[in-house]
Amino acid sequence: MPPDARARRASFRKRLASGDLILAPGADSGMGASLVERAGHECVYMTGSGVANKLLGKADVGLLSLTEMAMMVRFLVQATRLPVIADADSGYGNAVNVMRTVEEYEAAGATGLHLEDQEVPKRCGSIAGKEVVPAEEMAGKIRAALNARGDENLVLIARTDARGPHGLDEAIRRGQLYAAAGADMIFPDALLSVEEYAAFARAVPGPKVFNMGGYARKRTTPKIPLGQVAELGYCLVLFPLASIRAGIRSELDFLVGLRERGTEFEVEHLRELEGHAVENWYEFTGISDIRALEDRYLPAASVAARYTNSAGHMPGED
Known part of the structure; x- marks a missing residue:
């Protein structure tokens, strides 16, 4: 519990x-x-x-x-x-x-x-x-x-x-x-x-x-x-079910747009997300919290090696 x-x-x-x-x-x-x-x-x-x-x-x-x-x-x-x-x-x-x-x-x-x-x-x-x-x-x-x-x-x-x-x-x-x-x-x-x-x-x-x-x-x-x-x-x-149905509506509408127009539709969608909390999805879902735990509990040298010269989203970035 x-x-x-x-x-x-x-x-x-x-x-x-x-x-x-x-x-x-x-x-x-x-x-x-x-x-x-x-x-x-x-x-x-x-x-x-x-x-x-x-x-x-x-x-x-x-x-x-x-x-x-x-x-x-x-x-x-x-x-x-x-x-x-x-x-x-x-x-x-x-x-x-x-x-x-x-x-x-x-x-x-x-x-x-x-x-x-x-x-x-x-x-x-x-x-x-x-x-x-x-x-x-x-x-x-x-x-x-x-x-x-x-x-x-x-x-x-x-x-x-x-x-x-x-x-x-x-x-x-x-x-x-x-x-x-x-x-x-x-x-x-x-x-x-x-x-x-x-x-x-x-x-x-x-x-x-x-x-x-x-x-x-x-x-x-x-x-x-x-x-x-x-x-x-x-x-x-x-x-x-109110917010759940609202979310499913948005998801279904997006999927239909993606089927019809492909990448161009997603790019337009990303523009609409600018400034919204979900724009940076990795930060929204807590990757910086994981990074903080790594810094706290894992050997410092191994954490540094993991992120040095590593491509991809860096936890904590906007």
Whole structure:
């Protein structure tokens, strides 16, 4: 576990206690997490959909395992100093499996994680066709998760996906049950209107999570101004795929231009990057940090020999 993981959790707990809204953009990799920090945000959300989409190139339908997801948690935590709230899907099994999931995510350094009440295999919460386990079974998963955590500041979030298959009243009932089971935060996913989010917040006690998701052409969940989200009674808002989709759009557009026009297109693109943080990609991705470590720990003579009369980008150059 990263040495500062406990400190991140304690700090995040204090931040939650303030009641002020926390914005957590989604990230699917260590680079993604570092970008969230570079942009000045205070929290990272490891999106399960984003990881599945980018790592596998497939839809988010429960194809990744606990081992793969815990590995990604570790990558994100090591790439940023920010708290990382991680998607733990349905816990990868029953209550017994959930206990290992919590242990692995905690060992990887997660600040918090959310578990959902979908049947296995799960699917992205904004997509139709979801099925949920009995509410009492999910309550048992929550109790098991609480017993499995070693650090009481690890934030355990219970998500209900019941709105799609069973309606708002059942989602509210489950939110109340999961809060009573001891979940630190309650996460109603894929509600359909501002009014539904307001009704849920009024009926369900404790801190709550708002998912600013929904990435189809037709909106399935409302896009609400952040001030209104806070007024409704939510204290953590997730933007799971927003920046990831923006990045994929830019990448795809670039690749089409490269296919059509070749080197000339890339040269034009490089002109557009002048003065941007990514213009010098090697420095952006930390080669100067590596050089500093070499100077600190490797024999000085060998480092000097490595770089003397060596062609290529010299770490530290603009």
